[in-house]
Amino acid sequence: MTFNEKVFKFKVEVILKKGVLDPQGEAIKQSININSLGNILDVKQGKLFEITASSKNREQAIKEVERICADLLTNSVIEEFTYYEVSE
Amino acid sequence: MIWHKETTLPKVDLVVLPGGFSYGDYLRCGAIAAKSPIMKAVKNFYEIGGFIIGICNGFQILTETKILPGALIPNTNQKFICKDQDLIVANNKTFFTSNFEHNRTISIPIAHHDGQYFLNGPEIEELEQNEGIVLKYRDNPNGSIKDIAGVCSKNKRVIGMMPHPERAVDKELGSVSGLKMFESVISNF
Numbered sequence: 379m380t381f382n383e384k385v386f387k388f389k390v391e392v393i394l395k396k397g398v399l400d401p402q403g404e405a406i407k408q409s410i411n412i413n414s415l416g417n418i419l420d421v422k423q424g425k426l427f428e429i430t431a432s433s434k435n436r437e438q439a440i441k442e443v444e445r446i447c448a449d450l451l452t453n454s455v456i457e458e459f460t461y462y463e464v465s466e
Numbered sequence: 467m468i469w470h471k472e473t474t475l476p477k478v479d480l481v482v483l484p485g486g487f488s489y490g491d492y493l494r495c496g497a498i499a500a501k502s503p504i505m506k507a508v509k510n511f512y513e514i515g516g517f518i519i520g521i522c523n524g525f526q527i528l529t530e531t532k533i534l535p536g537a538l539i540p541n542t543n544q545k546f547i548c549k550d551q552d553l554i555v556a557n558n559k560t561f562f563t564s565n566f567e568h569n570r571t572i573s574i575p576i577a578h579h580d581g582q583y584f585l586n587g588p589e590i591e592e593l594e595q596n597e598g599i600v601l602k603y604r605d606n607p608n609g610s611i612k613d614i615a616g617v618c619s620k621n622k623r624v625i626g627m628m629p630h631p632e633r634a635v636d637k638e639l640g641s642v643s644g645l646k647m648f649e650s651v652i653s654n655f
Contacts, residue, residue: 397586399609401544450501453494453530455537456584 379432386431386439390447390461393424398456427451428464436463470502479655480517481508483524485577485630495538495580496526505531517561517651518624522578525616525626534617534626535593536585541578542609548577550640551629552604553615557597560618562625565650571604572643574629576615581628583610583617596620601627 379385394400400422407421429446433439440463447459468475470488475481488499499505505527512518512533520528528534541547550573555566566572585593590611593599601616608628616627631644 398539398584399542399582401540401542405544450497451493453497453537455529455535456539 383432383434386433386436387464388429388431388439388443388461389464390427390429390443390451390459391424392427392447392452392457392459393422394456395458425451468504470499470504473503473507475504475507475511478511478516480519480651481511483508483518483520483527484632485522485524488523488527491580494526494530496523496528496530499523499527500530509533512619512624515621515623519562519651520624520626521630521632522581522628525628526580528624528626533624534619535589535598536583536614536617538580538628539582539584540580541582541607546577546579547581547607549575549607551576551607551615553629553643554602554604555600556602557600557618559597560600560622560625561654562618562647562650563600564654565646572646573641574631574634574643575640576607576629577633578608578628581608581610583614583628585611593617597622600625601629 402423403421406423407418410416410418429443431439431442443461447461452459492498509531526538529536529538553572553574555563555568555570555572558564558566558568598617599614600618602613603615606613615629616625618625631647633639634641634644
């Protein structure tokens with residue numbers, strides 16, 4: 379990190395696209411219902427990433443996070459992502 | 467054997483991406499290996515018409531690099547499946563399957579947890595039209611769409627498959643169908 383850079387924190391959520399089978403979500407749903415924890419119609423399991431970026435400005439940090447999401451954190455055939463900035 | 471941190475390929479006739487569990491299957495199977503330095507050279511090799519085979523984790527790496535279409539996701543039963551598997555040769559016009567008759571049933575072992583092939587919409591239709599489906603499961607073990615066990619690139623020079631042909635190369639191993647695949651490669655050079 380250089381003197382003119384700032385820290386920006388983001389959370390990234392990755393979830394399977396509609397139509398992609400989610401056997402883990404299905405198993406979790408069954409466990410919820412079997413154990414009477416609630417009457418659940420659907421569960422989807424996804425991933426959460428916390429990313430701390432060092433950039434000269436917010437615009438640059440957002441650009442980098444978007445590229446990381448598209449290039450590595452998700453496979454666009456099966457997944458989609460959303461991200462949001464969080465405070466310290 | 468070429469180390470993943472290398473950036474160039476030596477002069478080779480065929481690149482084989484073997485199975486295994488690269489980077490502990492973190493993130494998605496093959497996702498981090500797909501970003502290894504050597505994969506840029508493999509991608510270039512594909513672009514100049516090189517022959518490539520990806521087996522199991524190697525297949526997952528080829529889909530993650532977008533050299534092959536689709537994605538491999540967890541088996542529908544959430545189990546690691548390890549058994550001999552009957553396959554149908556859906557396309558014998560590839561360098562890897564040319565020694566088989568069309569629609570012939572062969573036996574090759576599978577050993578995977580994330581082997582469910584997924585692709586949808588116009589892309590799966592395109593794959594079918596381009597005769598990109600090379601191998602199909604006879605009794606679909608993992609929920610793969612259209613029973614797909616192996617696919618090839620548009621130029622038919624890159625093949626990815628979840629079953630392990632290298633484990634079916636001797637009668638004592640139960641099958642020689644895998645050997646026949648490697649013999650197909652040799653007879654096409």
